[in-house]
Amino acid sequence: MIIAIDGPAASGKGTMAKRLAAHYGLRHLDTGVIYRAVAHAMLAAGIDLKDEARAAEVAMTLDPSTFDNPALRSHDVGSAASVVSALPRVREALVAFQRQFASAPPGAVLDGRDIGTVICPDAEVKIYVVADPRIRAHRRTLEARSRGEPADEAAILADILARDERDQNRAVAPLKQAPDAYLLDNSHLDIEGGVRAAIDIVEAVR
Ligand code: C5P
Numbered sequence: 001m002i003i004a005i006d007g008p009a010a011s012g013k014g015t016m017a018k019r020l021a022a023h024y025g026l027r028h029l030d031t032g033v034i035y036r037a038v039a040h041a042m043l044a045a046g047i048d049l050k051d052e053a054r055a056a057e058v059a060m061t062l063d064p065s066t067f068d069n070p071a072l073r074s075h076d077v078g079s080a081a082s083v084v085s086a087l088p089r090v091r092e093a094l095v096a097f098q099r100q101f102a103s104a105p106p107g108a109v110l111d112g113r114d115i116g117t118v119i120c121p122d123a124e125v126k127i128y129v130v131a132d133p134r135i136r137a138h139r140r141t142l143e144a145r146s147r148g149e150p151a152d153e154a155a156i157l158a159d160i161l162a163r164d165e166r167d168q169n170r171a172v173a174p175l176k177q178a179p180d181a182y183l184l185d186n187s188h189l190d191i192e193g194g195v196r197a198a199i200d201i202v203e204a205v206r
Contacts, residue, residue: 001026001107001123001200002010004115007129008164008175009078010136012186012194014084017111019195020202021119024109029101031112031119032081033087034094036072037062049083064097075144075159082163085113086170095119116178125205127198133160135187141167 003020007013016028021028041058042049047200049055071077084090091114098119110119112201116126137157144151167175177183186194 001108001206002102002120003107003122004123004178004181005109005111005129006113006116006126006175006177007111007186008055008131008133008136008167009082009160010140011129011131012139012191013111013127015128015129015191016186016194016198017109019191021109023195023199024107024202025110026106027101027104029098029110031098031110033067033072033083033116034087034097035068035090036063036077037066037092038094039084040069040072040077042084043080045052048203049080049142050087051089052089055084055087055092059093060089062097075140075156077132079109079159079163082166086166086172088172091172100188113175114173115178116181118173120193121178125202126178127184128177128181129184129186129194130177131186133157133164136160155186162171 001024002049003016003026005013018028038055038059039049042055047054065103098110102110102120116123116128116165134157137160140156141151141153184197189197
């Protein structure tokens with residue numbers, strides 16, 4: 001079984017994906033981390049984020065063992081990821097890795113922006129998770145503070161809106177609901193409620 005979960009930044013899709021994978025005994029891939037790893041490597045090497053040729057090279061030689069680097073989680077790396085992820089050659093370079101991950105037994109849960117539309121259009125279950133931008137900004141603020149990082153909620157909201165705008169309006173693989181994806185509004189659900197709603201969708205579909 002392949003489960004595709006897409007949605008905007010901080011919608012709660014990552015936690016849902018992780019919990020669904022544990023529940024069904026599937027592997028889990030947070031695909032945002034791949035774009036974050038490309039952005040992080042480019043920032044570290046001082047490469048212009050819009051240099052498509054060099055970004056594609058970085059994407060092609062990416063080492064998945066770096067995906068658990070905590071530095072990838074920072075807000076700045078997330079914003080940089082949304083810039084490099086708009087480059088068609090970067091996306092192209094990363095398709096095969098994601099499809100191989102998805103199709104290896106026993107199946108997988110992938111979360112991102114284009115899983116149901118581009119990476120796994122034949123996934124058995126597709127869920128599109130949304131939440132009010134102000135609620136997403138508030139959750140991200142609390143998360144940052146719990147890690148001991150200073151966080152300005154208004155700035156985080158502005159950044160989330162800018163990121164939504166870039167992700168939804170890019171020419172290649174924009175963030176959008178696949179026609180056969182179930183819409184899950186996570187604005188007023190806590191973690192358990194969101195996971196329960198996602199499991200209900202999987203049970204109804206499979
Ligand atoms: O989900 P996360 O915030 O980690 O993703 C970082 C950025 O990577 C997103 O803003 C988006 O631009 C990009 N991304 C993407 N396609 C995916 C996953 C993430 O373009 N499948």
